Amino acid sequence: MRRRIWIAVILLAVVALGARLLLVTRDLPETLTAGQFDTLRADHPRMRAFLHGMPKGGDLHTHLSGAVYAERFVAWAVRDGLCLRRADWAILPRPEGATAEQPCGTDPAVAPIAEAVAGRQGQTTYDLLINALSTRWFVPTLAVPSGHDQFFATFGKFNAATGGSEWDSTAAAIAAMTFDQIQQYQAESAQYAEFMVTLLEGEDRRRLAQAIGSETDPAAMLAALERAGLSQAVATKAEQMKALVARIDALRDCKGDAAKPGCNVAFRFLAQVNRNGSPADVFTQTAHAAALVRAVPGIVAGLNYVGPEDYRVSLRDYRTHMKWIAFLARADVPVALHAGELWLGLTPPAEMDFHIREAVEVAGARRIGHGTAIGFERGMDSLLSEMRARGVAVEIALTSSDVILGVRGKEHPITTYLSAGVPVVLATDDAGVSRIDLSNEYYRAARDYGFGYRSLKRFAHNAIAHAFLSEADRQVQRAKLDQSFAAFERATADALPLRTKVKLVLAALVPPLP
Template sequence: MRRILWIILLLAAIGLLARVVVVMRNSPEIATAAYFERAREDHSRMRALLRRMPKGGDLHTHLSGAVYAERFVAWAIRDGLCLRRSDMTLVAPPAGTSQDQPCGADPSAIPVSEAVSGRNGQTNYDLLINALSMRWFLPSREVPSGHDQFFGTFAKFNAATGGDHWDQTAQSMAEMTVDQLRQYDAEAVQYVEFMATFFEGDQRQRMAQAIPEVAEPTVMMEALERQGLAELVTARAEQLSAMVKRIESLRDCGSDKRKAGCGVTFRFIAQINRNSAPAEVFAQTALAAALVRKAPHIVVGINYVGPEDYRISLRDYRTHMSWIRYLARDDVPVALHAGELWMGLVPPPDLEFHIRDAVETAGARRIGHGTAVVFERDMDSLLAEMRRRGVTIEIALTSSDVILGVRGKEHPISIYLASGVPVVLATDDAGVSRIDLGNEYYRAARDHGLGYRQLKAIARNAIAHSFLAGDEKQKELDRLDSSFAAFEQTVSSEQPAFARLRALGRALFSTGA
């Protein structure tokens, strides 16, 4: 009996020793998690901590929508753009203007530089920033919802992004990319996938006109190939390589990764406007998929963009999903806006299948927003299927709030987490929404009670579920792990010895360490 007792005591001692080893090995993380919980009620400290915390990547961000309006105004002044005051839209000067009428005959159009200078300059500047973003938005008869204001901003600042001319667009894209890389670097984000449009409207229309009628995908694809799809994609891939060189020239990193923006790896997602005519949507998708195959080191996937609740998107949704499956096959990564809807925005039947069709028909590897999952038919089986396939949900909390009015406990992020679906946090359009990625981590902690380890796992998901190639992905994961180790060591060292010891003591005798 005494021998058995000694054996039990020995095993207990060994177990305790092993527990001590585990706790001590993880002591910086434990101390950081404990500080995080102490800061939970102090929102200022919580924001400051999350700004410093490594956040992996932003997998759902539209390049033009990420830029703050102030930058667009600065570029508009530099490039001599005009402001059409009747609807607060940036426009290029029409051809044949005179010195007396630099913005043409429209009396409401004046140079942006003139609009924001002089006695009323600050007032006009403020109104312009408000028009190009969600800042201080209040519903009105003209713009009755955040949804309408949000999606209406893109046309208002389009001229500052290069408009419909590729050379100007490529130059603007390079500037916008560098601008954002510097911002991401400042907030401890190491990887980003920017959504952008790579074929101008006239190119898409010309390709679409080659399709005599909407028919079987094989027939439409043959028509595009005869029209020169391969040549167009090859030319654009070469132009994108030149654009990336321009980006690297502007970053001017050399071997110094400490320069602003140099610590962030980036790729692009080719976006397709889902609210175009059917032939044009097919042509856009074919072009985008071919571009990913041609330049996978630059463009790593495709996505459909534009309001999911618009008439064309609703009408053609299932057709679009089948086209994506046909054109992307298994070698082109697909991320899709799906379920960016809510009760009252569309009729109930349109809430019931968008996410499932994106996953099961289109083969999407990532779903953007997914807010309407609670209205899907057999939600639990859909979540189980997403978990089985490893389909990641890109959660944009502020975007869901300002566009759909879905916030706090109404948002289904907790359902996804509880179901084991991989979750990442994303900005969607940081400039339009006036946020950064740290703000989304803050909202996840404040509104949904996520703890430090959950947020750390979400940050790692942003690399693990990126569209990077395997060796590149592992390199970024290793870099993130190193960043977290350094961050946790710093936070731990900043805490009083008593606080660290108390955190370790609690971890030693709890089941959660």
């Protein structure tokens, strides 16, 4: 009897080992790649290099102007003859009526940026300017006491280099910035991006907002915009966006050669709405953005509210904004929202316990940007369950949360979302301002939270699964990502010596301890 028991035990062990071996070797290249990645954890430079080459799906949360490195803005400002005000390190346009002798006007504190960064002191000026236009080497001062303040102040300083008051100059800048970024994404093995841009500015925006007058009912506000020419403004912008894409395609000059820089990256725009304007201005931007998505969904794929969530106007009008989005976007316009980009000390606790829930339940957001304050939400667990059930993804920007909110390590809720089954994607937010790239966010996820290769691979797939794409375009991008991972894993496995392969397979046979 005892002998039969031992035989049964041995047979069960053999069957279990065989099943485990079958599971491990079913996709041997992936198994070997995952095992090889685990061996790099103690060698951060090699781990970073590995992740730079790993396919990363896409970046769903990136502000186009904030993604560009300050060095590019300075180069463009020099090329375009822009000016520098040293008092606050702001790039300024040339004043109207400026002469060749005084191209930046009569104020001695404002000089051509080309002159400011030239000569014996040019490098010092250049370095200080780069620091001012980003968070590089940021050190708190009484004037700028936090990374939050430094971060948001940079946009006003480099804004003049991102275009002008006319659409032609703005379109040229958007095209240049987009081309700049898709080249960067291709270099680090990302294949898709959604760029947040402002698409309603100048006289059209002012005129439409003024037409709302004292109306406060959303239906009446929308009717006032329609009477003032909203549909025509949207139709005009739709044609401009088509021309903009053609302009970007001309810069790429692919001609069937996907190996050229930027040719292997697909992109869409998200119409961003500045949430810290007057009620009429915010409603106008939102109405225009929603209508524009309906007009050219293959170019402008969705909308998002931007600007500090903790500012006075945003806090005051937050619930109203969510209702406006629901009214204007309805079910057919994809919405991603910055929500819960808050932390204790930045705002009163009472302002932190409803933003993510309102974005999901009222505004119908399909993706949440940051979501850092989930732990302060009323009924957090029920909200997480609802997000999981609805398939609402969270765009996690680890460096941005660190720089802006000081939230890092175990304080960050990335593992909370994952343990609740909420889809997570990794994003840069503003790579240029934060001096990072998408690969760095994968590196931080692996270094700081111990995520393995398969978890990182799932983040990459989530970026395509939750992109604002048509189903046909999503299938194309998904197949492309699958092919990229297959090629990456084959190359990684093929480069390993046989002895290493055997060791990695044997290590994979032993399940990790819980």
